[in-house]
């Protein structure tokens with residue numbers, strides 16, 4: 001089986017991830033931040049090591065500003081619900097994943113004003129358009145770094161600069177870019193960065209994080225409860241990351257993520273080069289197949305490691321199922337981002353998405369392209 005669904009979750013994981021998860025269960029076992037015995041202290045250290053590694057990766061000088069979540073969705077919800085209040089204005093785009101779009105729609109019903117800036121048809125976001133929308137009185141600019149359907153990379157720097165000039169905060173959804181693209185939260189002035197641990201970072205499912213920058217003066221948690229700290233107080237502690245980390249942490253997941261981050265620290269350049277190369281091969285190969293329409297930026301343009309396409313008028317889930325029969329694991333349908341499909345004109349039949357990972361070989365890509373080509377000959381007139 002050729003696995004080309006890394007945009008959903010990366011597979012396989014580096015073997016060290018499995019070893020670290022097993023060791024966390026077998027040899028540490030205890031609850032981090034709860035109890036003073038040696039195993040609990042070791043668990044706390046393992047969590048801190050991972051926090052420091054995440055901070056290092058994203059250019060954050062204070063690791064305690066990284067709060068662990070169970071995925072990117074939880075991180076995005078925490079950021080949006082944590083900083084937006086009725087009467088606030090938020091500027092976003094019309095290509096957001098439902099992880100961003102659904103909480104925004106819910107917040108709109110509570111009196112938050114949601115201003116949606118249209119992205120370009122290929123998924124790029126025109127900074128000028130964003131600048132015009134931001135204006136005075138915007139509390140938050142919330143957008144994806146790359147659409148999970150269109151793949152175009154968004155140029156964050158000018159948007160963040162305009163947001164800050166207007167006194168707004170910036171939330172970036174890096175679900176499709178972190179690990180594949182360098183991101184420096186302090187250099188780019190990103191106030192809130194939400195990311196999964198289980199996609200480009202190569203960690204296990206059940207991991208993710210939210211970075212909360214120093215400009216965010218107050219953030220309300222999504223959940224309240226035990227933090228292992230200040231237990232005598234009725235209120236949730238103000239201090240990060242405790243404020244956002246209620247309940248027992250996912251120690252095996254976090255230990256696995258740590259190992260994945262060590263892997264990336266060692267092999268990151270090769271990983272990024274390989275994913276870029278495989279993505280380019282997919283774009284070239286697919287664009288040569290009659291009946292295939294590629295979504296997103298043109299060949300050679302900057303795109304995240306995913307390529308979505310349609311095959312004539314065929315339903316994308318049927319195409320994905322037929323590719324599965326031919327040994328290619330990929331995703332069809334609406335990819336939790338109906339707005340991006342509306343933009344691409346594929347809301348009716350969705351799109352098929354091929355997304356390589358660091359362990360995808362050139363032969364895997366060839367296999368996938370041959371399978372799409374064979375299917376195109378079969379189903380198209």
Ligand SMILES: Cc1ncc(COP(=O)(O)O)c(C=O)c1O
Pocket residue numbers: 007008070071072073074097099100144146147148173175176195196197208
């Ligand atoms: C752009 C984008 N944002 C958010 C998410 C949600 O990520 P998670 O599944 O980790 O919650 C995804 C997942 O596909 C995504 O592609």
